[in-house]
Amino acid sequence: MLSLDRVCKSYxxxxxxxxxxxxxxxxxxxDRNVAIMGxxxxxxxxxxxxxxxxxxxxxxxxYRDQKVSWPLGFSGGFNGSMTGLxxxxxxxxxxxxxxxxxxxxVENFSELGRSLRLPIKTYSSGMKARLAFGLSMAIDFxxxxxDEITAVGDENFKKKSNRVFKNKLSNSQIIxxxxxxxxxxxxxxxxxxxxDSSINxxxxxxxxxxxxxxxxxx
Amino acid sequence: MKMISTRQLxxxxxxxxxxxxxxxxxxxxxxxxxxxxxxxxxxxxxVGLLVLIFDLGGRIAPFGESxxxxxxxxxxxxxxxxxxxxKLMTALNANKALLTYPIIKDMDTLIxxxxxxxxxxxxxxxxxxxxxxWLDLASLPARIETVIAAxxxxxxxxxxxxxxxxxxxxFWDTWKQIEKIITRPLFxxxxxxxxxxxxxxxxxxxxxxxxxxxxxxxYRQGYYPNYSSLILDKSYPVFLGxxxxxxxxxxxxxxxxxxx
Numbered sequence: 001m002l003s004l005d006r007v008c009k010s011y012x013x014x015x016x017x018x019x020x021x022x023x024x025x026x027x028x029x030x031d032r033n034v035a036i037m038g039x040x041x042x043x044x045x046x047x048x049x050x051x052x053x054x055x056x057x058x059x060x061x062x063y064r065d066q067k068v069s070w071p072l073g074f075s076g077g078f079n080g081s082m083t084g085l086x087x088x089x090x091x092x093x094x095x096x097x098x099x100x101x102x103x104x105x106v107e108n109f110s111e112l113g114r115s116l117r118l119p120i121k122t123y124s125s126g127m128k129a130r131l132a133f134g135l136s137m138a139i140d141f142x143x144x145x146x147d148e149i150t151a152v153g154d155e156n157f158k159k160k161s162n163r164v165f166k167n168k169l170s171n172s173q174i175i176x177x178x179x180x181x182x183x184x185x186x187x188x189x190x191x192x193x194x195x196d197s198s199i200n201x202x203x204x205x206x207x208x209x210x211x212x213x214x215x216x217x218x
Numbered sequence: 219m220k221m222i223s224t225r226q227l228x229x230x231x232x233x234x235x236x237x238x239x240x241x242x243x244x245x246x247x248x249x250x251x252x253x254x255x256x257x258x259x260x261x262x263x264x265v266g267l268l269v270l271i272f273d274l275g276g277r278i279a280p281f282g283e284s285x286x287x288x289x290x291x292x293x294x295x296x297x298x299x300x301x302x303x304x305k306l307m308t309a310l311n312a313n314k315a316l317l318t319y320p321i322i323k324d325m326d327t328l329i330x331x332x333x334x335x336x337x338x339x340x341x342x343x344x345x346x347x348x349x350x351x352w353l354d355l356a357s358l359p360a361r362i363e364t365v366i367a368a369x370x371x372x373x374x375x376x377x378x379x380x381x382x383x384x385x386x387x388x389f390w391d392t393w394k395q396i397e398k399i400i401t402r403p404l405f406x407x408x409x410x411x412x413x414x415x416x417x418x419x420x421x422x423x424x425x426x427x428x429x430x431x432x433x434x435x436x437y438r439q440g441y442y443p444n445y446s447s448l449i450l451d452k453s454y455p456v457f458l459g460x461x462x463x464x465x466x467x468x469x470x471x472x473x474x475x476x477x478x
């Protein structure tokens with residue numbers, strides 16, 4: 001279960017305080033895939049980082065008793081001077097996975113071939129994204145946090161990513177940030193909308209998308 | 219709700235720290251095993267060069283037969299301290315990207331760096347003193363257990379001050395420059411090229427506040443069979459080190475939410 005208990009979070013930059021969440025209490029359903037929507041700056045990515053544990057709330061608690069992924073879709077966290085392979089082994093090790101199995105999986109999935117033996121700083125952003133996505137798929141999480149996943153690569157690679165990802169969904173839950181109605185309908189069956197430092201739950205994608213449009217208009 | 223047992227947490231943290239240790243080793247010393255050999259050879263060679271310069275200048279050992287041994291006991295202790303306090307100072311900021319993996323905590327990156335520097339310096343000391351013994355410039359340490367205790371005391375105080383440095387730097391970046399200025403005189407006031415007990419009492423009364431001086435004296439008392447120090451108080455550097463460690467650890471916990 002993933003739940004927030006009276007969570008407050010705000011940022012202060014150059015003396016200006018911006019409240020992102022105020023006293024938010026909410027438990028995520030465990031058997032449904034949840035979409036997260038909201039305006040730019042509403043706090044979607046912050047919510048992802050809070051859920052993953054990468055960031056701590058100012059007040060309140062975040063409870064998680066499942067294996068939750070890091071917020072996917074980012075390609076940071078790689079060490080630029082280390083090779084792709086070294087980065088893969090490192091992440092496999094910290095998550096207690098068999099390094100050989102993960103390496104093999106990512107090698108097959110990412111189609112990066114011999115580039116994996118080169119330092120990450122020589123990679124294009126597309127190559128980095130392939131590596132990051134492959135790596136996250138190689139590790140079995142119970143909940144995947146996906147922050148604006150962007151399709152990378154050619155048609156074939158996109159198809160393959162989709163297939164692998166759909167396959168994951170049969171055993172895992174996803175919580176996904178997206179602006180795209182199509183993506184949300186594809187993967188999620190309910191969602192939350194972030195507005196005015198709080199969150200509202202909608203039982204179906206249609207209701208969520210309707211409320212999102214409403215908010216954008218108003 | 220499921221709870222994670224303490225044993226599971228310890229296993230997890232050990233795993234993360236060891237992975238970080240491997241990663242830091244590769245990132246710092248390159249991927250070839252030859253890279254790590256450089257990490258051991260370079261400090262050893264710089265001490266060797268210093269000895270050579272003093273030797274050519276006609277300097278004789280302030281204590282014992284060997285100038286090289288006398289210097290090495292002082293400068294390696296100081297370097298271990300400097301390396302710890304310096305490497306930890308930048309650990310929190312340098313590893314920000316890593317914290318995107320929520321499983322890695324700030325404290326893990328600090329502990330991994332402490333291990334890396336400590337192990338590296340242990341190897342440097344073993345190599346350097348072995349070479350001296352092989353060249354007949356030194357004998358085996360008289361009280362190895364005292365030498366080991368001095369080494370660990372250096373790690374405690376180096377880690378304590380390093381963690382405190384890391385904490386201050388995460389709020390105030392300029393501290394990095396200021397710390398450099400403050401620690402620069404340590405080379406001259408830590409008894410590296412003189413026997414502190416032979417100094418005039420006025421000098422001793424000031425210098426005895428320097429914990430590194432105590433560590434150097436401690437190390438020498440272990441290495442030489444007959445090095446007696448008027449100054450050495452082992453509890454001073456240990457208490458100071460533990461004090462700074464507590465400040466570092468408590469500060470990391472207290473300001474965890476504000477720092478990021």
